[in-house]
Amino acid sequence: MMSKCRFEGQIENYLLKRLEGTQKEEFEEHYFNCASCFQRLRERDLLIRIVKSRGPALVAEGDRAGRPGRVLWRPAPRTLAAAAAGLVLVLAALILVPRFRGTTPEFVLTGDGTVRGGTIAVVAPAGELPEPPASFEWQPAGSDLEFRVYLFQSDVVWTAATRSNSIALPDEIRRRLADGGEYSWQVKAFAPQGGLTAVSDRVRFQVKPAR
Amino acid sequence: MKRKQDELDLDEMVARYRPIVGFRVKRAFGPANPDWEDIVNEILADVIVKIRNGEFEGRSTIGTFIYTIASRRIVDYIRLKTKHLRYAPEPPPLPDPQELAELGENAERLARAIDKLKPRFKEVLYLYYFQELSREEVARRLGLTPRRVSERVNYDHKLLRKLLQQEDFFQLSGSRPTKVRKTENDE
Structure with missing residues (x-):
């Protein structure tokens, strides 16, 4: 023992x-x-x-x-x-369950060499949706940040950047999100110098029209 | 002959420390990072080169020596990655094959064991590990004493450890199953 x-x-x-x-x-x-x-x-x-x-x-x-x-x-x-x-x-x-409480990203180096990271809390979409989402939204994560949003299926379907804490999904991409399809999305925050400062969990959603 | 002996010792060292270095690297990078295995190999290769060059002088333990090399490599990797991450290729989409494979069958067995726990023991796991409350907070929430919370958490650990060791969960040798004392869960 x-x-x-x-x-x-x-x-x-x-x-x-x-x-x-x-x-x-x-x-x-x-x-x-x-x-x-x-x-x-x-x-x-x-x-x-x-x-x-x-x-x-x-x-x-x-x-x-x-x-x-x-x-x-x-x-x-x-x-x-x-x-x-x-x-x-x-x-x-x-x-299937979205990993709201997954691993904390650890990317950013502080002055003493300790590796730390921030987490962005996502708001929507998540889970089953009656129709493709019109936008992606997350909690504000600081000032002077650029957010890059990634939409995945088997690969990156779409990505775009914004300085707001939400972004609209273009219609042409929405039309491509098939009924029953499973997708995930993630948002990353970058500092003005380009360094990654925070990452959200990869959140799943499924387009499942009501019958 | 001496060289041969060194090779055998190094093999043993690599076999012993690979899982430890792997755990440390995955913890720093996150389990979805596909580079972790390459970095582990680089660290172990670096350790071997340094030992052969006589850089390990025995002033610290071999564990500390490897820990130091691993930590420096992790910081270097993250510094480089942070600089270029904006332009780096995206990781594979979920489910991450590495993580699922790792969880896989072992996780299902452990999950089944958790399911067999009585609700009051599962509650403690939920509050303590999912909600990340302290033992004192769990005690307040459930109307128990902190000592009773500790007993329940320890019971969970012992029971699950027994399962893991019986099933050679991590293929670790030299440890015997822990005897689980009869507690309130056996009532």
Whole structure:
């Protein structure tokens, strides 16, 4: 049995990006030297990635967290159905659910050589849409930035730049977005000197007209 | 003969540190970056060259030596990428094959194990890892003591670790399955 290492308590802080500067570097150097912590780190990393990919689906509708002191477990007949539904949701989540809480981009160098990055929160579109989106919108991410939007299918379908926090999708591109087609989009922010300063998650949407 | 011995040691070193360097590089670049594997190979090649040139003098551990080389290479790569990223080709569209392959079957097994947890244990995972609340915040939200939250998180870890080790999840040797003590989840 592996003994508990004094750094073990830092594993989650590192994976959840709560460590900064020297603390982060010390922990990284440590796991290069400690097989036990590295093993735990990989295990915990996979666990966190699965939990994040499933999101609220992890806790079923009836037992959503947040009500103090209540026992939320409903046993017996629902268990099997919930487990089966959960499995389906895992697969769906891994493939379909937009990754609003994906990995934080880490591109920008600060003066001390630490690698940091910003995240742009997207507003719309996401999920299933009755018709092709007319525009893309995201939260403002700072002043004097140029935003470049990318629309993907099997490749980049369309890209354009703006200084606003939204951009219209040209009609000719909208007409090309087929019914039932699955697309994703992403926005990146560039500083005036051209350096990348922030990136959004790649967000999926599907054009699914109501029947 | 000495040279042969060095080769064997280096092989062992590469086998041991490849996953560690890979983890560090992917963490810095993001899992969707297709360059990570090339950078890992470059780092390990650089380590071998430096060791053969006598640059590793044993004043630090080999782990620290490799960590330092890896960190410098990562910073160099990102500095270069930041300069040229505007004109760089786009990464492949989602789903990223590397990430899905990595998650793949192992992730499904782990997800099934998570599904088998009782709701109160899943709740803790959701609040702690998805919402990224502290143990104290989770405790307030659920009306528990922080110690009880820690117990639930630790139970989740032990149970899932047991599964991973039983199934040789990461093909790591030398560690035995952790015994999961009976807790409130077994009631």
